[in-house]
Amino acid sequence: MNKKLALYAVPLLALSLAACSTDKDEKKEETKVEEPASDTTNDSSSSDSSSTDSSKDDSSTNEKVTEQPYKKMDLDVEYDKGDYTFEYEKKSDGDIAEIEDERDNTKKTGDEALGEMQPIVEKFTFDQNSSDEEVKKQIMDNIKIDDNYKSIKLEVKFDDGKEKEYKFVK
Structure with a gap:
């Protein structure tokens, strides 16, 4: 038993x-x-979508955010009265960003720069095979660039390690 x-x-x-x-x-x-x-303080959506939206909301707190194919972006816009630059880099421990505008002597880093840049980077849909005109259109449509720029230079390092440079002179 x-x-x-x-x-x-x-x-x-x-x-x-x-x-x-x-x-x-x-x-x-x-x-x-x-x-x-x-x-999250800005998420007013239903609980079903909160887990999907939480990765986007955490973007302003130095979390890895985007599923875009860009590992690093450096944008330089040259004006007569100073340059506008933005640098963005995806890292395993969180994204980093810096924005500097010499025209009005402003500089943003950390969460402030990420909060401004990540929505812009997330709107970009270009990849390595996109035409220069498509890349320029997306830059102009998504970044506040004054019409009186002299040149725009964008260096992109894609997730696969390939690098590409775009230059647009007015």
Whole structure:
């Protein structure tokens, strides 16, 4: 009788322990998903889309944000009265950015620069095969560039390591 009890009790005990550890793992995963959504202050969407939107909302807090194919971007716009530059780089520990406008002596770094640049970079759809005109159109459509620019230079390093430079002179 004890042998029969042991044959049934051991597998049942193993299953119940496995079920307990799985529940804890699921609770940890649920907590991880819910934490970013609770930190967002601008998200007013339903809870179904909050986990999707949370990666975008975290962009202003130095998180890795975009799924764009750009590893690094350096943009220089030359004007008569000074240059406008923006630098953006995806890193494994978070994106970094810097914006400098010599025309009005402003410089933004960290979260402030990321908050301004990430929505712009996310709108870019060009890739290595895009024409220069398409790249120029996207730059002009998404970045506030005054019509009196002298030149625009964009250096892009794509996720696959390939680099491309675009230069537009007025």
